[in-house]
Amino acid sequence: MTIAAIIDVLEKWAPPSLQEDYDNSGFQVGNSAAEAKAALVCVDCNEAVVLEAEREGCNLIICHHPVIFKGLKRLVGRTAVERTIELALRKNIAITPYTNLDNVIDGVNGEIARRLGLKPISVLDPRTDRLRKLAVFVPEAQAEALRTALFEAGAGQIGAYDHCSFNLVGSGTFRAGEGADPFVGMVGERHTESEVRVEVVYAIEREVAILAAMNAAHPYEEVAYDLLVLANAHPGIGSGLLGELSGSMTEHAFLDHVKAVLGQPHLRHSALTGKTVRKVAVCGGSGSFLLGKARAAGAEAFVTADVKYHQFQEPEGALLLVDAGHWQTEQYTMDLIRDRLVGNIPTFAVRLSGLNTDPIHYR
Ligand SMILES: [Zn+2]
Numbered sequence: 001m002t003i004a005a006i007i008d009v010l011e012k013w014a015p016p017s018l019q020e021d022y023d024n025s026g027f028q029v030g031n032s033a034a035e036a037k038a039a040l041v042c043v044d045c046n047e048a049v050v051l052e053a054e055r056e057g058c059n060l061i062i063c064h065h066p067v068i069f070k071g072l073k074r075l076v077g078r079t080a081v082e083r084t085i086e087l088a089l090r091k092n093i094a095i096t097p098y099t100n101l102d103n104v105i106d107g108v109n110g111e112i113a114r115r116l117g118l119k120p121i122s123v124l125d126p127r128t129d130r131l132r133k134l135a136v137f138v139p140e141a142q143a144e145a146l147r148t149a150l151f152e153a154g155a156g157q158i159g160a161y162d163h164c165s166f167n168l169v170g171s172g173t174f175r176a177g178e179g180a181d182p183f184v185g186m187v188g189e190r191h192t193e194s195e196v197r198v199e200v201v202y203a204i205e206r207e208v209a210i211l212a213a214m215n216a217a218h219p220y221e222e223v224a225y226d227l228l229v230l231a232n233a234h235p236g237i238g239s240g241l242l243g244e245l246s247g248s249m250t251e252h253a254f255l256d257h258v259k260a261v262l263g264q265p266h267l268r269h270s271a272l273t274g275k276t277v278r279k280v281a282v283c284g285g286s287g288s289f290l291l292g293k294a295r296a297a298g299a300e301a302f303v304t305a306d307v308k309y310h311q312f313q314e315p316e317g318a319l320l321l322v323d324a325g326h327w328q329t330e331q332y333t334m335d336l337i338r339d340r341l342v343g344n345i346p347t348f349a350v351r352l353s354g355l356n357t358d359p360i361h362y363r
Contacts, residue, residue, distance in 0.1 A: 004027075027094070030059075120242075120243045124241055240304075306326055325360065
């Protein structure tokens with residue numbers, strides 16, 4: 001199996017288009033056509049991790065954070081990034097970062113929520129640029145076959161429902177020109193056909209597959225259809241997650257719970273509010289930009305990382321803001337990636353890095 005095929009499994013889960021504008025996720029170092037022997041999964045890739053991959057017999061490193069983040073102008077061993085890439089190339093080890101998981105409900109935040117014992121409620125800040133609608137016009141007799149093809153390609157999913165469509169019967173007209181081979185009607189004569197306007201919503205990453213399925217299942221030479229951009233929020237894609245503990249906890253008990261789950265002995269947090277905690281917002285990594293959303297959603301606590309001094313003043317007693325560490329809140333991404341790969345390709349060996357690459361040290 002090639003490295004490209006391994007990356008494909010991951011990108012079907014969280015496509016590269018989900019990464020933030022400033023990010024630089026996706027295959028970065030090596031030859032993706034090479035055979036993948038085994039993969040090492042880590043949060044950050046550095047020289048020590050490349051050597052670890054070599055020791056473990058892995059020629060692919062899947063890291064959560066991009067190794068090349070800003071523009072790289074030379075490879076002369078001056079910086080840790082340059083040396084990491086040079087070493088990986090010398091050892092024939094490919095590197096592919098994967099931050100796309102920050103933005104899917106079953107990604108980084110879903111895993112934090114699961115480990116904290118939260119029942120997920122919703123994505124905290126859902127993306128409003130991920131859904132589209134297809135309206136396609138098809139003869140009544142072929143409408144059912146077309147709908148089925150669209151559903152099988154992933155169209156028509158709304159929350160816990162699938163096979164969702166709207167169907168309106170009307171009449172379509174057309175005149176086939178020279179060289180056409182019309183499914184119904186005669187060349188040179190205007191034809192009126194009873195057609196159904198089939199409407200389905202879909203996530204944009206399924207668009208290519210859905211249009212291919214539509215064209216394959218549709219009887220006409222020229223398929224008439226509209227693609228509509230929607231402003232609807234995508235329920236499964238976006239930043240942060242809102243969930244609920246199975247019961248209320250005191251703030252002290254909640255902080256101890258976070259420490260134990262994340263293996264983080266030193267939490268930073270805003271002033272205690274005096275309320276109990278049940279509804280909790282989470283965002284692994286630098287998520288403090290979501291504080292307003294967490295507050296508006298009625299969360300009693302918001303667990304994230306990289307919180308600045310003045311941001312600890314902002315909750316004003318409305319919620320408990322907890323900085324649990326960037327590495328600590330994203331460490332379980334490694335398990336997620338391994339489980340997904342092993343679930344899809346049981347014969348492929350995936351190892352977790354045993355190195356703690358947290359650049360922040362505590363004592
Ligand atoms: Zn991160």
